[in-house]
Amino acid sequence: MDTRSKSKPWLFLYVLLLFSYKTHGADTISAGQSLSGSQTPISQGGIFELGFFRPGNSADRFYIGIWYKNFSDRVIVWVANRNIPFSNPSRSELKLSKDGNLVILSNSKIIWSTDLPCNSTTSSSLEAVLLDSGNFVLRDGPNSSALIWQSFDHPTDTWLPGAKFRLNKLTKEAQPFTSWRNSEDPSTGMFSVGLDPNGSSRYSIQWNSSKTYWTSGVWKEPNISLVPENRSTYLYNYSYFSNENENYFTYSVYNTSILCRIVMDLSGQFKQYVWLDGVWYWNLFWSQPRRQCNVYGLCGAFSGCNEQTLPFCECLQGFKPRSSEETSLSDWSGGCVRLQCQNNTSDNGNEDGFIEMHNTSLPEKPQYLPIGSDKECKLACLNKCACTACAYNSNGCSIWDGDLLNMFKKQEAAMGNCSTANFPHNSYHRLLHMLSMYEKAQRNR
Structure with a gap:
C-alpha cells in the first residue's frame, strides 16, 4: 500500500519529462502545430537542428534555418527566408497552413511559403520532418515515401x-x-x-x-x-x-x-x-x-587582390573602402571610392597626379586612343574627370572610365604555375590612376 503511494509521484514526473522532450526535441511539425521562439526540432540521429537564428551581431534580422547540432560555432546549411528576415521573433512562427504549405508568419503576415500548387494534398496526416541528411521535407504521414516538398530542391549556399x-x-x-x-x-x-x-x-x-x-x-x-x-x-x-x-x-x-x-x-x-x-x-x-585572386570581382571597384596579404583585398592608393562595415565582414563587393577629382587644375599647389603600379593586371574594357606618347596619354586622362586610369606601351594609349574592376597583383614566384593568358604579356606595363588632392597634400608635406 505504502509502496504504491510513494511510486505515483515518480511515475507522474517520468511521464512529464517524456512529454517535454516530445514537444521541444522531436523532428516533426505536424498539422496544427507551429515552431516559434526557442523551439528547435532535432533530426532523429541528433545531427541537424532547425530553428530561429540571428546571424552575427544583428539586432533585428532573424531567420529560420538548419545547422549542425552540438557545434560551438554554428554552421548554417540552409536558410528558408534568406532574403526576407523578420525583426520580431516573439510574433513570428513556422507552421503548416490549412492549404498544405509550410509558411513563416511574422506579425500575422506570410513572409515565406513553400508555394505549392493548388492541387497539393491538405491531408490531416501532413507533416514536416527534419531528416538526418539535413533535408527538411514535407510528406503525407510517416509511412509516405513520396515527398511533397524538400529543402534539398531549394538550396542556399550548401x-x-x-x-x-x-x-x-x-x-x-x-x-x-x-x-x-x-x-x-x-x-x-x-x-x-x-x-x-x-x-x-x-x-x-x-x-x-x-x-x-x-x-x-x-x-x-x-x-x-x-x-x-x-x-x-x-x-x-x-x-x-x-x-x-x-x-x-x-x-x-x-x-x-x-x-x-x-x-x-x-x-x-x-x-x-x-x-x-x-x-x-x-x-x-x-x-x-x-587561386583566390582568380575570383572575378572579388574586391570590387578600385581595389586590388593580393594573395600575400590578409585581407586579400586592398584599396588603390588615394581610395578608401566604400563601406568599412561591409569589408570587416569579408564583403568587398562595394569596392573603394576616390575622394574627389580635381582634373588638371591647381588648388594651393595641389592637383591630380598619377601613381605607377607595376606587376598588376590591367582592368577590363579599355578605351584605345590614337596618342603617340606617354605624356599625351596622361594628359588625355587628366583632362577627363571620368577617367580613372591610363596605360601606355608600344601598342599605344589605353584609358579607363568609371570603376576599375578585377585587378590583382602578379605573383612572380608563382608565374610558372599559372597560365600567361591571365597576365599582360609585358610585365612592365604601367597602370596609373589619379591621386586625390588629399593624398597629394599628404605626400607633399
Whole structure:
C-alpha cells in the first residue's frame, strides 16, 4: 500500500519529462502545430537542428534555418527566408497552413511559403520532418515515401551528401548554390555555381549571375576532368545522372561518422569541408578556383587582390573602402571610392597626379586612343574627370572610365604555375590612376 503511494509521484514526473522532450526535441511539425521562439526540432540521429537564428551581431534580422547540432560555432546549411528576415521573433512562427504549405508568419503576415500548387494534398496526416541528411521535407504521414516538398530542391549556399546539384531540362533552369552576402548576412550574394544550361555535365561559377570566371571539365567517370578531387574514393561516392527531365550530380559518404559539406563560399570559391571523428575542426578538402585572386570581382571597384596579404583585398592608393562595415565582414563587393577629382587644375599647389603600379593586371574594357606618347596619354586622362586610369606601351594609349574592376597583383614566384593568358604579356606595363588632392597634400608635406 505504502509502496504504491510513494511510486505515483515518480511515475507522474517520468511521464512529464517524456512529454517535454516530445514537444521541444522531436523532428516533426505536424498539422496544427507551429515552431516559434526557442523551439528547435532535432533530426532523429541528433545531427541537424532547425530553428530561429540571428546571424552575427544583428539586432533585428532573424531567420529560420538548419545547422549542425552540438557545434560551438554554428554552421548554417540552409536558410528558408534568406532574403526576407523578420525583426520580431516573439510574433513570428513556422507552421503548416490549412492549404498544405509550410509558411513563416511574422506579425500575422506570410513572409515565406513553400508555394505549392493548388492541387497539393491538405491531408490531416501532413507533416514536416527534419531528416538526418539535413533535408527538411514535407510528406503525407510517416509511412509516405513520396515527398511533397524538400529543402534539398531549394538550396542556399550548401550542397550536402544525398542532395542533387541539378539542371531542370524541361525549364532549362539550374538549381544553383549561391553565396551569402557577407559573414553576417545570408541574403543572396555575388557568387553562384550551377550546371551548364546547355545540358553538358560541366558546371561553372559566376559573379553577379552574369560573368563566368571558372568552369569545370566534363564528367568522365569516376570524376570531373578538371576537378580530380570530385571523384569516388574510400571516403565519397560521386555520381552523375542524366535523363529526359534533368541532369544532376550527387554524392554520398561511406562512413556516417564523417560530416561533409560543399559550399559556395562568400570568397567566390566552391569549397568542400570535412569533419572527421576525433578532429576538432573543419578541414578544407578542396576549393575551386584554387587561386583566390582568380575570383572575378572579388574586391570590387578600385581595389586590388593580393594573395600575400590578409585581407586579400586592398584599396588603390588615394581610395578608401566604400563601406568599412561591409569589408570587416569579408564583403568587398562595394569596392573603394576616390575622394574627389580635381582634373588638371591647381588648388594651393595641389592637383591630380598619377601613381605607377607595376606587376598588376590591367582592368577590363579599355578605351584605345590614337596618342603617340606617354605624356599625351596622361594628359588625355587628366583632362577627363571620368577617367580613372591610363596605360601606355608600344601598342599605344589605353584609358579607363568609371570603376576599375578585377585587378590583382602578379605573383612572380608563382608565374610558372599559372597560365600567361591571365597576365599582360609585358610585365612592365604601367597602370596609373589619379591621386586625390588629399593624398597629394599628404605626400607633399
